[in-house]
Amino acid sequence: MALITKIREKSGIAAAAIAFSLVLFLVGSDIFQGRSTLFGGNSQKIGEIAGETILAPDFQKKFEEASANYTAQAGRGPGEQESPLLRDQVWNQMILDIAYKKEFDALGLSVSPEELIDMVQGNNIHPSVRQQFTNPQTGQFDKNFVIQFLKNLKTMPVQQQQAWANFEKSLGQDRLRSKYENLLRLSTYTTNIEAQKDYTAQTSKVDVRYLYVPFYSIADSSIKVTDAQLEEYLSSHKDQFKGENTRSIEYVTFPVIPSKADTASFYQQIKKLAKDLAVSKNDSAFAVLNSDVRTPYYSTLSELPEAVKTSIATFQVGGIYGPFKNGGYYSIYKYGGVKKDSLYTVKASHILISPANKTDSAKAEARKRAQTILDQIKGGANFEVMARTNSMDGSAQTGGDLGYFKNNGSMVKPFEQAVFGFSGSGLIPTLVETDFGFHIIKVTEPKTNTKYKLAAINKGIVPSQSTMDEAFRKADEFANANGTKAAFDASLKKDKSLIMLRANRISENSQGFNNLQAAREIVRWAFDKETSVGDASKKVFEVDNQYIVAVLTGKTDKDNVKIDDYRDELTAKVRADLKAEQIIKKLDGISGNLEQIAQKYGAGALVETANDITLAQGVLNSAGADPTALGKAFGLKAGQKSKPFKGEAGIFVMETIKSIPAPALADLSTYKNTARLMAAQRTSFYINEAIKEKAKIVDNRAKFY
Structure with a gap:
């Protein structure tokens, strides 16, 4: 854009012609492929933050600025691994500039020029400034370095002046965010009731005996789960199974060794x-x-x-x-x-x-x-x-x-x-x-x-060039011969030297999957609207010193959750419920003490004892730290036995032998302070999540990069 402006200043009509030519050069391929935004094609909207639309050219400009800063610091441009990280930094900065700023403005928070000066060369130096201006001889921060740098700033190249301006801006934003978080952190408190609850959970103890029938004692093959049951479970537990855009693939690697x-x-x-x-x-x-x-x-x-x-x-x-x-x-x-x-x-x-x-x-x-x-x-x-x-x-x-x-x-x-x-x-x-x-x-x-x-x-x-060429030849031959899932599977059966790997539920913004850190090209292929389930890649992908041929095996849609999206998880949940019904039905007809009940029930029933367990850190031997069973143990009176109930991994009959209540404690300040400190430590995370949720962020970067 700077080039176009300069030309326009020089030569009027000629500038307009050259500018138009540059635009055609930049977007021409998209125009001829029907993807241009100039004439009603796909949108250049890369996302939305707190109601503000983010356009791809604006985002790209900020990314280029970040890349220039990276190049100035590292002495080289960002590579394949650094570029995605820089884009994330730019996106997060835009969230800060837009979503966070609205919250700052609503509270009237600001950083004054005097405050910024104090952070750079005053009495409360920001840690980032200390890091940048450490004397290499002594290893100590030297304020004179800062003052000398600022005196010479106007004589430095424009790029360096701009970099410093961006650095000062980041200092101000960091201080604003700290003020905001500290304000909310100071609002956290712990009541006496909460402190008493923590104290009781850590101090009260019980001795228990229990009968435990784990779900694994019944073979999965004996429990038939239907799609109708899966649909019913999904319908009643929608909050646990959120929709998201993902892809699943199978792939064969041809390593370059x-x-x-x-x-x-x-x-x-x-x-x-x-x-x-x-x-x-x-x-x-x-x-x-x-x-x-x-x-x-x-x-x-x-x-x-x-x-x-x-x-x-x-x-x-x-x-x-x-x-x-x-x-x-x-x-x-x-x-x-x-x-x-x-x-x-x-x-x-x-x-x-x-x-x-x-x-x-x-x-x-x-x-x-x-x-x-x-x-x-x-x-x-x-x-x-x-x-x-x-x-x-x-x-x-x-x-x-x-x-x-x-x-x-x-x-x-x-x-x-x-x-x-x-x-x-x-x-x-x-x-x-x-x-x-x-x-x-x-x-x-x-x-x-x-x-x-x-x-x-x-x-x-x-590897030598001939070694690389041979690996590519094998991968290319495989890709050309196997364009579908069926052909893919048939070739794998014939050639036992080939190993098929799976990657399930890859997200749209993923840079890689499994142990492949730079497989963005494969992810984009999997999410391409032209790629259907069952299609194999015609192209051979080169990732981390190996060639890869992939086949798309599954899709999920955030707006349309289907049982196939969570089939394994749903099947496990429904199967556990069916096993629970079967075990409880059998136990309900048995009377006697725990040993007698276990003997009459038969194989799979365990009787165990756990002493001095607490609600906060209790462990029930074979059953582990089952929260439902622990809660039941502390809810029963000494000598009382529960009816059969479902825990996380099996069915219990719980009997509390001895209960030792927490001794009376007049001063709960230790527990109160610990709880408050832990809550304060989580404040930053909760603030970030709340602001992002309120901003209703739409992130379409995966369609562009």
Whole structure:
């Protein structure tokens, strides 16, 4: 468009002619194929957000801007894997710009120019700014770098000025979103009744005996399920079986695997590279020029591949070692000795207990809870398990693991001082307090500042052109001979060397399926309106070093849910209901204690005991954590026996032997604070889902990309 505008300014009528020619050039193929939007063809509407229509040219322009920013940062344009991610980023940004902005405006939220200045060069620097302007010498944020950059901004290229403007805009949007989320997060609260419920669920205990007849004790083949029964179940459970646009395919792969000749050639190449690396005067430059993947010249022990890590103690300076297998590559190394870095590296895990608020009483409660956990770990409790069940940050999901980090200010000061002041590895015996709360820390790998000098050449075995041509020939021959599902299946029966794979319920926006990460072309073929169920692909698709021929085996429509869309799931549900009716009918006619009932029922009936179970974490031996059975156990009085009832995976007769109610607790603040913190942590997710639902987003990107 900038080119067209410039031409128009220069030459009037000529500009109009050239502009029209450019438009024809860009959309001509669509016009002649009847797909143009200029003359009443398909819409250029790529989606809708909160009532605003998103047109394909507008979206594409934003994508190109994002691509330019990516290119400026990465030094190369986005590839097949990066482009879909960038499109998602652009789409999510548009949701923020449109749907979120309406919510911000409704509440009168804004970020003032003064606030933005404070985030960039004031007293409350935004984390993104800190990251961008870290002094490489000290590893610390340097505000002078920011001020110097801003002074020189007007003399920089226009692209760089625009990039900074976009960056500042993103800072403002991030602050707006934080304000909005914090506002709603502060509205979360937990009542005494909710806290009491949590306390009771975790503390009340029962001892139970129960008869359990699992559904698997009756053979599936003995239960006949009709389509009419499936239709009835689907009709009465529509909320559980939502419609969506999906496709199912079967496909045959023809992998491009290096031949014996390719492997022999590769090893000759590695041998020659090893000899040349040994005599190279500039080994680091030689390694970079000859590697498929670059690795750092200096590496800490933690950064080395496992095979090298276990062998490096035997390396001699100037020696050549390898090849070592590292993922999909083979590596050879020239060892140049060690050096001491100015920074130390350590690996640690932690458990964070945060106070509910900034009051002294809340801090005291948090400290008490943290000390209790620390004492339990000292007494033999598993650190990782305690982290998963108690830590109040994201590392809880990985057992508290924080990975490797350096003493460069990446961690808050008290935490960093405690970890890097600790000798060796193991549990730090005292709590560490920071602004985030109280930390229980375990050093899993001791600090070190030793770096190893290794010039590494990393090469992958690449199939030769003749190997690739032969694989394609086989795939193309198969595709040409098998245009339908029937022919597809017949060929597979004849040729046992071919392996057929399935991918079910592929979504419209999927970039791949199963273990294929970049199979967008196959997905688009499957969703093409010209592709019918039973059609095989005439084209051979190339994905991840293999050729693929596919056949479409199924379609689902979000506006028309059919039993075939969920046949397996529906059949399992209906079959379970029929088994439940059969088992309960048989049990209803039997009396006596649990052992007598089981004996009279016959094969399949189990009698088991579970002691000291809680409602929150109860497990019933063979039946597992069945919520219906657990609820029934806590609902019965001691000595009371239930009638047969259906659980998740079988039929129960429950008998409560002993019930131990939760002791009276005057102060529920711990449970109240924990529940509130957990609710606050989920706020961001719930906000996002609610805004997207309210915006009634229509996403048609799959029709364009």
